[in-house]
Amino acid sequence: MHDFEFLEPRTVAEASRMLADLGDECRVMASGTALLLAMRQRMVTPSHVVSALRLDGLHGIEFDSQQGLRIGALVKHAELARAEVVRRHYPVLAAMAAQVANPQVRNQGTLGGNLCYADPATDPPGCLMAHGAQVVLASARGERTLPMEEFLVDYYVTALEPDELLVAIRVPPPQPGTDGRYTRFMRTAAEHRPLASVSLVARREGALCREARLVVGASVPIPGRLARAEAFLRGKTIDPMVAAEAADIVAADIDPISDNRGCADFRRDMVRVVCRRTIAELFGLKGEET
Missing domain, CATH: 3.30.390.50 (CO dehydrogenase flavoprotein, C-terminal domain)
Incomplete structure (x- = not known):
């Protein structure tokens, strides 16, 4: 693995400006389960890694009967699987999250990191799409929301702009029946x-x-x-x-x-x-x- 500089911004706007300034020499890291492996194999060799772990507002799971479910991008798969509000209102999502990869990845990997990596052979994207989920993308320029169908563009490719981060996933409230x-x-x-x-x-x-x-x-x-x-x-x-x-x-x-x-x-x-x-x-x- 090549040497790199590890950056820890405290706000999404600060992280966004770093991404804009550093361009292709930079990668965002959530838990690092995919990125560090790619770096060890020298598939990617960034000069800078921007950590998302200290960013405000990217944690937590919230449910409102009118607005539905909000999942912070840094929520781990194991958290999603055991969250009582998810198990009650979205049991399919909880069951899916309990099967992702292996126990090590489920307890370390994040939902947002999984979606941004866009691995075609992973579990969350399709299950979220079937629930009508949307992703919230943010930068120093503001926020925008995309349905999963538009966020996933191609094989390992998403609709993220170079200065954007995925901050949350929203799932509509379930309909009766x-x-x-x-x-x-x-x-x-x-x-x-x-x-x-x-x-x-x-x-x-x-x-x-x-x-x-x-x-x-x-x-x-x-x-x-x-x-x-x-x-x-x-x-x-x-x-x-x-x-x-x-x-x-x-x-x-x-x-x-x-x-x-x-x-x-x-x-x-x-x-x-x-x-x-x-x-x-x-x-x-x-x-x-x-």
Whole structure:
């Protein structure tokens, strides 16, 4: 690892000015679980690292029945998983956070750092997208809010401007009758990153689907909603045939990646299986989850 200067600003405006002045020679660090690894491997060699840990307003989890959930960017995955307000109002988010990577990462890594790294094979982005989440970005110029769909731009690329920091994540209040599931597929028990993931949040009445938000992650360059499958599920009574047809639509509409963890065809097949199981579990189709 090359030598670097470690900077500890106290305000977002101060951090933003540092980023603007230093440009490409600088990186922001939250907990460092991803950045330090990249620096050790010399994938990035910044001359300056700006720590976000002392910035005001980036911690804490708050819930309001009208405004929904606000998660500070520096909230750790383990904090999100065990927060009572999240477990009560957003159980799918809590369950997802409890599965991220491994215990070391869950207890050290932050939600904001995870989103800014934009690893396609990670858990939070797709699950947050299915909940209609937005990110709050701030700089010395002010704040702006983006939906997750606009924040995630490409493979390891976000919409952050060079002088911006992610300061919070906002999740709308859940509507009555809303339920959801997050399912991930791992090739082996030793893996920490899913090969395929499906997030499904639906407003339902028993087996009747009133509305659905369905997102595939890990097998694609960036998580994305499956509009055609969502439209197919809307207004239908869910049975095994409907679940299977929706999964076929999802598999046909994704553009999976190929790498040393799995070829595109394998990933497409796994997404189909995981999607069918997720729909079946959410709508209580006994014996259809496997």
